[in-house]
Structure formats: structure tokens, C-alpha cells
Amino acid sequence: MFAGLLVVCFHVAIELVSWTTLGTPIGRAKLATVLAPMLGGGCAGLLVLLVFREASGSGVTHTKAAVYISDGYVPFSTVLGKFLGCATSIGTGNSLGPEDPALQMGAGVASLLGRTFALSKDHLRLIAPVGAAAGIAAAFNTPITAVLFVIEEVIASWNASVLGSIVLSAVSAVVVSRWFLGDDPLFRVPAFELTHPSELLVYALVGLAGGLLGTLLVRVLGILRGRLSDTSTGARATQPFVAGAIVGLVGLVVPQVMGAGYPAIDSALHDEFPWQLLFGLALAKMAVTATCFAAGTPGGMFAPTLFIGAMLGGGVGSLAQLYWPVPTSGPSAYVLVGMGAFFAAVFRAPMTSIFMVFEVSASYVIILPVMVANLIAYLVARTLHRVTFFEMVAAQDGLTLPSQEQQRESRPLRVEDAMSAVGDASMEGAALQNGGSPPVLYPDQSLDTAMRTFGDRSSLLVVSRKDPTKLLGVVTLANALKAYGVTSTTNVEGMPTAR
Amino acid sequence: MARTAQSRLIALVVAILTALFVVTTVLAAIHRDARVTRARRHFTAGRALELNGALREASEEYRAALALDRDQFEAERSLALTLLSLGRLDEAETWFGDLLRQHPTDGPINRGMARLAAAKGRESDARAYYQRAIYGQWPGELVTPRIETRFELVDFLRRSGSKEDVLPELLRLKVEVRDADAVVQRRLASLLIDSGASEEAVDVLRHAAGQAPRDVPLLAHLAEAESAAGHTRDARATLRRAITLEPTREDLRDRLTVIDRVLALDPTLPRLRLVERTRRAHRVLAAVAEHVMSCAAADKGQLAPLQERASARLTTRRSAADAQAAEDALQLAEQMWSAAPACHDATPAAQALARVLDAVAAAQEQEQP
Numbered sequence: 001m002f003a004g005l006l007v008v009c010f011h012v013a014i015e016l017v018s019w020t021t022l023g024t025p026i027g028r029a030k031l032a033t034v035l036a037p038m039l040g041g042g043c044a045g046l047l048v049l050l051v052f053r054e055a056s057g058s059g060v061t062h063t064k065a066a067v068y069i070s071d072g073y074v075p076f077s078t079v080l081g082k083f084l085g086c087a088t089s090i091g092t093g094n095s096l097g098p099e100d101p102a103l104q105m106g107a108g109v110a111s112l113l114g115r116t117f118a119l120s121k122d123h124l125r126l127i128a129p130v131g132a133a134a135g136i137a138a139a140f141n142t143p144i145t146a147v148l149f150v151i152e153e154v155i156a157s158w159n160a161s162v163l164g165s166i167v168l169s170a171v172s173a174v175v176v177s178r179w180f181l182g183d184d185p186l187f188r189v190p191a192f193e194l195t196h197p198s199e200l201l202v203y204a205l206v207g208l209a210g211g212l213l214g215t216l217l218v219r220v221l222g223i224l225r226g227r228l229s230d231t232s233t234g235a236r237a238t239q240p241f242v243a244g245a246i247v248g249l250v251g252l253v254v255p256q257v258m259g260a261g262y263p264a265i266d267s268a269l270h271d272e273f274p275w276q277l278l279f280g281l282a283l284a285k286m287a288v289t290a291t292c293f294a295a296g297t298p299g300g301m302f303a304p305t306l307f308i309g310a311m312l313g314g315g316v317g318s319l320a321q322l323y324w325p326v327p328t329s330g331p332s333a334y335v336l337v338g339m340g341a342f343f344a345a346v347f348r349a350p351m352t353s354i355f356m357v358f359e360v361s362a363s364y365v366i367i368l369p370v371m372v373a374n375l376i377a378y379l380v381a382r383t384l385h386r387v388t389f390f391e392m393v394a395a396q397d398g399l400t401l402p403s404q405e406q407q408r409e410s411r412p413l414r415v416e417d418a419m420s421a422v423g424d425a426s427m428e429g430a431a432l433q434n435g436g437s438p439p440v441l442y443p444d445q446s447l448d449t450a451m452r453t454f455g456d457r458s459s460l461l462v463v464s465r466k467d468p469t470k471l472l473g474v475v476t477l478a479n480a481l482k483a484y485g486v487t488s489t490t491n492v493e494g495m496p497t498a499r
Numbered sequence: 500m501a502r503t504a505q506s507r508l509i510a511l512v513v514a515i516l517t518a519l520f521v522v523t524t525v526l527a528a529i530h531r532d533a534r535v536t537r538a539r540r541h542f543t544a545g546r547a548l549e550l551n552g553a554l555r556e557a558s559e560e561y562r563a564a565l566a567l568d569r570d571q572f573e574a575e576r577s578l579a580l581t582l583l584s585l586g587r588l589d590e591a592e593t594w595f596g597d598l599l600r601q602h603p604t605d606g607p608i609n610r611g612m613a614r615l616a617a618a619k620g621r622e623s624d625a626r627a628y629y630q631r632a633i634y635g636q637w638p639g640e641l642v643t644p645r646i647e648t649r650f651e652l653v654d655f656l657r658r659s660g661s662k663e664d665v666l667p668e669l670l671r672l673k674v675e676v677r678d679a680d681a682v683v684q685r686r687l688a689s690l691l692i693d694s695g696a697s698e699e700a701v702d703v704l705r706h707a708a709g710q711a712p713r714d715v716p717l718l719a720h721l722a723e724a725e726s727a728a729g730h731t732r733d734a735r736a737t738l739r740r741a742i743t744l745e746p747t748r749e750d751l752r753d754r755l756t757v758i759d760r761v762l763a764l765d766p767t768l769p770r771l772r773l774v775e776r777t778r779r780a781h782r783v784l785a786a787v788a789e790h791v792m793s794c795a796a797a798d799k800g801q802l803a804p805l806q807e808r809a810s811a812r813l814t815t816r817r818s819a820a821d822a823q824a825a826e827d828a829l830q831l832a833e834q835m836w837s838a839a840p841a842c843h844d845a846t847p848a849a850q851a852l853a854r855v856l857d858a859v860a861a862a863q864e865q866e867q868p
Contacts, residue, residue: 181527
């Protein structure tokens with residue numbers, strides 16, 4: 001609830017700042033278009049650089065750092081810094097989004113509550129992701145996406161003890177957000193339908209384009225951010241001003257790229273832009289977002305990613321409508337799929353990207369194209385750029401965090417990996433040799449479990465699940481250690497020597 | 500002690516939560532008011548621009564209103580209709596789709612969708628949406644927009660060549676426009692006459708004339724409908740009434756002249772004896788012969804043999820009541836008339852002859868098995 005209320009205030013603050021400084025796009029003064037993001041971004045950058053240092057960079061990375069490095073500790077100054085800095089920068093039109101800061105603010109509030117109630121270190125470590133889920137759920141108005149993202153990207157585990165808390169916090173934050181801001185979804189999605197199976201090829205193209213462009217964005221960001229952060233404090237203080245000015249100048253030509261860009265996504269969903277403008281907007285948004293993020297302007301990458309993906313998907317969809325040999329769906333379907341594909345490519349969170357599109361569209365029809373496009377985008381991005389966006393940002397910030405992608409995909413060692421097969425030995429005979437009726441293992445059990453089962457034994461019997469009397473093999477402690485890669489001959493007393 | 504401290508802590512957290520709730524409530528209320536006010540301002544500006552014909556600018560204002568407040572139904576509807584007027588059909592369709600999902604029975608939205616479907620050539624969709632619009636919900640005054648929409652449907656059906664579907668819609672209109680003003684009734688009557696339902700047109704106009712007995716244009720229209728329906732004597736009476744009300748109207752006098760002449764010549768009028776029909780048939784032949792021979796534009800060479808036959812027929816002694824002679828005379832008159840299309844001018848004499856010959860053709864058509 002705390003996180004939900006805070007995110008509502010954050011949302012309101014961004015809009016109030018935006019109305020005060022920029023007004024509405026119609027009749028906006030040119031001077032204000034350039035000066036507002038320049039001064040807003042600059043001041044927000046200074047605030048973060050000089051006062052709230054912990055509030056700089058990516059909220060996701062810092063929340064992960066809180067979980068893995070600082071035992072769940074997120075200073076409350078981070079929450080204040082993110083709130084003030086991001087409301088100022090995003091409200092004045094800098095090309096960044098409010099979701100990533102909202103995630104960190106949620107984590108900060110949860111951490112503060114945990115500390116207030118003197119939770120144990122383990123609980124404190126787990127409460128930050130719970131708050132993060134609440135923050136992002138309230139910002140996106142999508143509870144499922146929030147839960148999946150936190151599980152997929154922050155904790156990389158389906159631990160039942162924390163899952164319940166994450167779901168509960170996400171749901172309560174969304175309830176609070178809807179109470180105050182209304183229950184409108186993030187986007188108004190026009191009705192659409194898939195017209196022909198061959199259209200899946202077009203969606204595959206959207207995935208390919210999303211994968212390529214997503215990789216390009218991450219690479220450009222990596223290079224730019226690396227260079228810009230490796231400068232003096234004075235230079236870093238001026239970068240957000242320059243980035244803001246660039247946003248303002250681009251905004252004179254294409255005002256849609258300013259701020260988070262959700263109204264423009266809505267327009268794309270309603271077929272407002274021709275394909276040339278859609279591609280132009282995608283490229284312009286990439287340029288200004290990379291500039292703002294690399295310059296250290298406070299704000300997140302979620303909204304710009306959705307924007308770029310939406311325009312890219314819409315562009316491909318519009319071209320397909322013109323040139324594909326069979327009739328294709330309306331542009332809204334491609335805009336949605338583009339969002340998901342680009343999100344999957346940039347953040348490498350495929351499950352989140354699929355459910356996010358599903359949740360914002362509330363359409364089951366979209367699932368198949370989204371799965372096709374997201375999978376392709378994800379694989380293309382993975383092949384072309386091994387390091388994920390968050391890993392890259394963490395490394396640039398000097399944080400050593402586990403790779404969630406590797407963690408998700410790493411295969412745990414199993415008993416069968418360390419097992420020595422035996423002939424047709426009977427269970428009874430082997431049990432007698434092994435000292436009566438010892439605990440047994442199954443081949444599919446994890447080696448971690450086996451290690452805990454050894455006790456002071458030097459070997460354990462492995463039996464079939466189908467027929468527990470059938471002996472399949474033996475796992476010795478030496479072989480188990482060997483499977484873990486321990487090859488030293490250090491002889492601990494009473495332990496066998498591995499070779 | 501520890502329990503007391505814990506309770507105090509919980510109370511403090513609850514107090515902070517309550518305070519944050521109050522602050523958020525106030526902020527959200529301010530924010531909502533500001534949003535709605537700004538959105539209304541954009542909507543009003545859009546309306547003004549739309550009225551001045553600046554449709555593109557109006558659509559931008561409507562968009563701005565919707566970006567601020569998605570619940571601005573009127574802005575959304577106006578945007579869709581404006582985009583339709585601008586010819587941005589695909590874009591308009593997405594908005595109409597949105598609107599229809601939320602308000603499937605809204606009249607203006609269904610009419611907009613019908614226009615869009617018509618513009619995209621989706622005839623069956625257009626018809627369905629027009630029907631939904633007619634029976635849908637309309638803001639404020641209920642009757643006029645439904646009638647207008649049905650007129651629009653009739654116009655669409657006529658343009659798309661579905662003539663057989665026009666008359667049922669016109670007959671429904673006949674019921675719906677009973678309390679409408681004379682202009683609407685006259686519009687319907689014209690459509691009925693075009694669709695061959697002259698009797699229905701007469702019915703409509705007589706009803707209207709009963710409501711507005713001193714409306715001269717209406718009476719003139721009624722006379723025309725009566726004449727087209729074959730009620731020539733009624734047409735004469737109606738025209739006389741109109742001339743009494745507005746004696747300076749020369750056009751009405753000309754039309755009366757035409758009708759008088761038709762009444763004097765028409766051999767197909769009911770309750771005529773054979774003697775009279777025969778006499779009238781020969782009068783028609785004489786009048787046609789005189790008209791075409793005195794017409795400068797006529798091809799005299801081509802007409803000469805017909806003229807000779809006509810003179811011979813008119814001068815030959817014959818029985819006073821001869822059906823065959825009457826028929827032959829009328830046939831010859833028709834041939835002469837057809838051979839001189841350049842003489843079908845707007846003079847009362849020519850108009851009267853044209854009507855009489857039309858009536859003769861219609862009667863012959865009816866007589867054929």
C-alpha cells in the first residue's frame with residue numbers, strides 16, 4: 001500500500017510538472033520545448049549527482065544490488081532522490097520512463113518498513129523485491145507483469161515463500177493505483193483479429209527487427225554510457241543539460257518522443273501515423289533515450305523501450321498492410337507485438353514480455369504472434385549480445401551481480417551426473433554391503449540434496465523410482481565432489497580423496 | 500515493554516500510512532480536476548474549430564482532450580467523426596471500433612460507422628450500421644436524427660443500386676415523418692415519386708397540406724404528385740387553391756394551363772365514353788401534328804410522310820365511336836412525337852402533350868397481357 005500510494009503521488013507529480021513546464025503539445029512554445037527538458041534534466045541530474053547519489057542509474061540494478069550485496073538495504077534517500085529527480089526529468093520531457101524508478105521506490109519503501117520492524121537479514125533481503133513488485137505493478141497497472149518481472153529479473157527464483165508476498169504486494173499496489181487513478185488499462189487497444197496464418201511470418205519479421213534494433217540500442221547505450229560516465233564530476237554534471245537540450249531540439253520536430261511517450265503509443269495503436277513516421281519515431285526515440293540514459297538523467301528504460309517497440313512493430317505492420325499478399329491485421333496488433341518483442345530483446349525477460357502484452361491488450365488472440373515474435377527477438381538479441389542490459393549497467397556501475405539469465409538457464413547437477421553404474425546388483429545385497437538400510441537417492445535428484453544426505457557416509461545407493469528395489473548405481477562423495485569440479489587432493493580427515 | 504514498543508511502532512506506521520493516504524487523496528483530486536478541466540478546454544476548442552471547418556486542427560484538439568481524460572466520450576466520438584470527415588478512414592475505424600465496444604447502441608457512432616463502411620464499399624455492413632443507428636440512442640431530440648439517418652440510408656441504397664430496398668425504407672419514413680415539417684414531407688414525396696410510388700407521395704403531401712393548408716410550395720408539390728399519380732382533376736383543384744393563395748405565381752398558372760390541356764386531351768381518363776375517347780384521340784393527333792410542324796427544330800423531311808398520314812386520317816370521315824380508329828390515331832401521334840425529340844420543349848403545350856402521350860403509353864402497357 002505504501003508503495004502504491006507513493007507511485008500514485010509520483011505519477012501525479014510527473015503530470016503536474018509536465019503541465020506546468022511544457023503544457024500540452026498543441027501550441028507549445030519552441031523555447032519551452034528546448035528549455036524545459038534541458039533545465040529539468042539538468043537539475044534532476046545535479047540533484048542525483050550531488051545530493052542523492054544512491055538514486056543514480058537503473059532502479060532494477062540497484063534493487064538487485066540490495067538483494068545480493070547489501071542484505072536488502074535500500075536507503076530511504078534513494079526513494080526521495082528517485083521521486084524528485086525522476087518527476088523533474090520525466091515531467092519536463094526527458095525521454096525516460098517512470099516504471100524503473102517506481103520499482104526502486106517500492107523496494108526502498110519495503111526496505112524501510114523491514115528495517116522499522118527489525119526483520120531478520122534473510123527477510124529483509126526478500127522484502128526489497130516484494131516492494132519492487134508493488135512499485136512496478138502500480139506504475140504499469142499490470143500485476144501479472146510486475147510479479148513475473150521481479151521473479152524473472154530480480155530474484156530469478158520461484159521460491160514459494162516469497163512468491164506469495166510478491167503477488168500480494170503487486171495486487172494491493174494495483175488496487176491502490178486504480179482507486180486513485182482509475183482502472184483504465186495502460187493503453188486503449190482497438191479490436192483486432194488475425195486474418196491469415198501467413199501473417200505469422202510478418203510477426204516473425206517484427207521479432208527479427210526487434211531483436212536487431214534491441215541489440216543495437218543496448219550496444220549503443222553500453223558504449224555511450226561507458227564513455228560518458230568515465231569523465232570528471234563537472235562534465236557529468238553538464239551531461240544531463242546537454243541531453244535535455246538534444247531531447248528538446250528533437251522534440252521540435254517530433255514532439256512525440258518527449259517524456260515517457262505513452263500518448264504516442266496510443267496514437268500508434270489507433271493507426272494515426274504512416275509507416276515512415278513510425279520508423280522515424282522509433283529511431284528518434286532510440287537516439288534521445290540512449291542520450292538521456294547515458295548522460296545520467298534520472299529515469300527508467302521501460303517506457304522508451306515500449307515506445308520504440310510499438311513504433312517498430314507499427315511500422316512493419318503498416319508496410320505489411322500495403323505490400324503483404326494477403327490481408328493482414330490492423331496496426332494495433334503489430335504495435336503490441338512490437339512492444340513485446342523489443343522488450344524481450346532489450347531486457348531479455350521473455351516471459352514478462354509475453355504476459356505484459358497479454359495483460360495490456362486483454363486479448364487472447366495476440367498470444368501466438370507475441371510468442372513467435374518475442375522468442376525470435378530474444379534469441380536474436382542473445383546471439384548478438386551475450387551480456388544483458390542489466391548486467392551491462394551493473395558492470396558499468398561497478399556492481400558484481402549474478403546473471404539472472406544464466407541463473408535461470410543453468411542446469412543443476414543431478415545425482416546421475418556423479419553416479420557409477422553397477423551391474424545387476426540386488427538392492428538387498430548392496431544394502432548389506434552399505435551397512436543395513438541406508439538412505440537412498442534417485443538419479444534425477446539434485447546433487448545438492450545428495451551432498452546433504454551423505455552425512456558421515458562415503459557413498460550412497462541410487463535406486464530406480466519405478467522399482468525402488470532395483471539398484472542403479474552408487475554415488476561416492478569423491479565422485480560428487482568431482483562433479484562439482486573439485487579435483488584437489490586435500491584430504492580432510494575422514495573424507496575420501498578426490499582425484 | 501517490547502510488546503508496547505511494537506504496538507507503538509505499528510501505530511506509527513498506520514499513522515504514516517493514513518497521512519500518506521490523505522495526501523495522495525488530495526493530490527489525486529487536484530490532479531483529476533486539472534485533467535478534466537484541461538480536457539474540457541481542448542474539447543471546447545475542438546468543437547469551435549470543427550464548426551469553423553478547421554477539421555484537422557479540431558481533431559488535434561480532440562486528441563489532446565483524450566490524452567488528458569480518456570473518459571471524454573464526446574471527444575472520442577467527435578474525433579472519430581472528424582477523422583471520417585477528413586477521409587482518414589482507417590484511423591477513424593479504430594476509434595469507432597473502440598466507441599462501439601463501449602456504446603454499441605449509440606446512434607451517432609453507428610451512423611458514423613455506417614458512413615465509414617459505405618466509404619469503404621462494405622455495403623452490407625453499412626446497411627446494418629444504418630439500421631442500428633436508426634433504432635439506436637440519440638442525444639437530446641430523438642426523432643429528427645433518426646429520420647435524417649433513414650433518409651441517408653435511402654440515399655445510400657439509391658447510390659448503391661439497391662432500388663428494391665428503397666421503397667420499404669421510404670414507406671417506413673412515411674410513418675415516421677407524419678409529424679415532421681412540410682420540407683421533410685416534400686423531400687419524402689419526391690423520393691416516393693422517383694421510386695414510382697406516386698400514390699404514397701400524394702398521401703404524404705395531402706397529410707402535410709392538411710397540417711399547413713396555406714403552404715403554397717407544398718400545394719404545388721401536391722399537385723405535381725397528384726398529376727403523376729393520374730389524379731389530374733385533383734391536381735387542377737390543388738393548383739387552383741395554390742393560385743388563389745398566391746395569384747402572382749406565373750409558374751403555377753403555366754402548370755394549370757398544362758393540366759387544363761391534359762384534361763381536355765387525355766383519352767385515358769376514367770369514365771370516358773368511346774365517342775369521347777375517339778374524339779380525344781384525334782384531337783391529340785391534331786395537336787401533335789400542329790406542334791411538330793410548327794416547331795422550327797423538327798426534321799420536316801422525316802416528318803413529311805407521317806404528316807401526310809395524319810392529315811389523311813384527320814380529314815377522312817369516320818365513325819364517331821371507333822376504338823380501332825382511336826388507337827391508330829394515338830399510335831400515329833406517338834410516332835410523330837417520337838420522330839421530333841427536338842420539339843419536346845418546356846412550353847405548356849409541349850408539356851401537356853408529353854403527359855398525355857405518357858398516359859397513353861402507360862394505359863397501353865396495362866392493357867397488354
